[in-house]
Amino acid sequence: MIAPETLMAYVDGELPPLEAKRVERAIAADPALAEQVQRERRLREQLNARFDTVAAEPVPDALADMVRGADTVVSLDERRERRRPFGGHWYRNAAAIAATLALGVIAGHTLRIGGGSAGGFAMHDGRLIASGQVAHALDTQLASSQPHDATTRMLVSFRAKDGSYCRVFEMARQGGIACNDKGDWQVRQLRGVAGESAADYRQAGSSAGALMADAQDMMAGAPLDAAQEKAAADRNWRAR
Amino acid sequence: MAFEDEMLALLPRLRRFAQALARNAADADDLCQSAIERAIKARGQWQPGTRLDSWMYRIMRNLWIDTARARTRANETFVAEEAGAQVGDRGDRGIEAAVQLDEVGRAMNTLPDEQREAVALVLVEGFAYKEAAEILDIPMGTLTSRLVRGRQTLMEKLGEAA
Numbered sequence A: 001m002i003a004p005e006t007l008m009a010y011v012d013g014e015l016p017p018l019e020a021k022r023v024e025r026a027i028a029a030d031p032a033l034a035e036q037v038q039r040e041r042r043l044r045e046q047l048n049a050r051f052d053t054v055a056a057e058p059v060p061d062a063l064a065d066m067v068r069g070a071d072t073v074v075s076l077d078e079r080r081e082r083r084r085p086f087g088g089h090w091y092r093n094a095a096a097i098a099a100t101l102a103l104g105v106i107a108g109h110t111l112r113i114g115g116g117s118a119g120g121f122a123m124h125d126g127r128l129i130a131s132g133q134v135a136h137a138l139d140t141q142l143a144s145s146q147p148h149d150a151t152t153r154m155l156v157s158f159r160a161k162d163g164s165y166c167r168v169f170e171m172a173r174q175g176g177i178a179c180n181d182k183g184d185w186q187v188r189q190l191r192g193v194a195g196e197s198a199a200d201y202r203q204a205g206s207s208a209g210a211l212m213a214d215a216q217d218m219m220a221g222a223p224l225d226a227a228q229e230k231a232a233a234d235r236n237w238r239a240r
Numbered sequence B: 001m002a003f004e005d006e007m008l009a010l011l012p013r014l015r016r017f018a019q020a021l022a023r024n025a026a027d028a029d030d031l032c033q034s035a036i037e038r039a040i041k042a043r044g045q046w047q048p049g050t051r052l053d054s055w056m057y058r059i060m061r062n063l064w065i066d067t068a069r070a071r072t073r074a075n076e077t078f079v080a081e082e083a084g085a086q087v088g089d090r091g092d093r094g095i096e097a098a099v100q101l102d103e104v105g106r107a108m109n110t111l112p113d114e115q116r117e118a119v120a121l122v123l124v125e126g127f128a129y130k131e132a133a134e135i136l137d138i139p140m141g142t143l144t145s146r147l148v149r150g151r152q153t154l155m156e157k158l159g160e161a162a
Helices: A004-011 A017-029 A031-056 A061-068 A076-083 A090-110 A132-140 A198-218 A226-234 B002-021 B025-041 B052-068 B073-088 B093-101 B103-109 B113-124 B129-136 B140-161
Strands: A121-124 A127-130 A153-159 A165-170 A174-181 A184-192
Touching: A004 A017, A004 A031, A004 B140, A017 A031, A031 A198, A031 B002, A031 B103, A031 B113, A031 B140, A061 B002, A061 B025, A127 A132, A132 A165, A132 A184, A153 A198, A153 A226, A165 A198, A174 A198, A184 A198, B002 B025, B002 B052, B002 B113, B025 B052, B052 B113, B052 B129, B103 B113, B103 B140, B113 B129, B113 B140, B129 B140
Parallel strands: none
Antiparallel strands: A121 A127, A127 A184, A153 A165, A165 A174, A174 A184
16 A cells, blocks of 8 residues: 555655565555556646746746845946846847837738738837728637637736736737737737648647747736636726 | 845746736736745845845745735636636637637736645746745745645646647
């Protein structure tokens, strides 16, 4: 008989070698125990997948600055020097620029940028803003009650860490994340999907997964539920 | 100097621990900030050469206990039921995806505090049983029995959804 505590300690690498050997032999002889070990390992993976993203995020400046202020006097230059390795997440900016460029290419064929009547996206002062039908869908369509054949579909709505409301949306050929900035929907992420074959649709699925991961990084708290989403829409998505 | 540098290096892990303990991201941020404030005030009590991480985790955990114990059980039950109702409402793929996003966080929220802190230290933060028991100031046997119960609950909740 292997007690639950013993099996757990084995999975956690906490058993002395001899005892671990004994448990290993018992596992080899008993498929139910082996299954139990698998479940324990899966749990650890699930927890790591959920919480390690937090450790991988950049530390908010406010927190780091509290600590930096702790030692007596640090010159400004020294602080700047120290901030460099942690700050300036160039890869995120690079991804945003790449997304914008990719859109430019797609848009050149399928969307009119700036003043197109059907609309989609437009550049304003260097920012990419949703317009026309896409903006309308972002304003009015609720993820909980949208028609199943909607051209632009809402996947999730959430509050970003800066307090603004953001929405993950998906269209036939691209999906993205837009955040409401004083009434404008500013596109923060855009992932394109080229082509229309069955294989590409599968890719569209995986790009939704990538968008969800991006959303998770931007999110403060949990995604909005149906009631919170409706309340936010009723307030015209203005952050308070 | 050592204090500041070690503390900066520790921040990502502290944020992760705060997330695992707290009910939501906003509470986790508050917890992190209060813990750092308290540590800076009490830095004289930390002896250079000893482990800053255990000391810091203990500060954060004690702060969390102070605030978490103030909450009523009734309130927790209400929150859990509300979240459960959302799962049942499988009207749309987007809502389902949103719910799945934080299934693990919600499962953690259902654990009693003393099981949650044990799971957070050992499974999320990767401390050895002995270290975790020291941070929590409890005997090893108490730690392992809380850990077993917490894990069983989590495996039941997350296993049925997978």
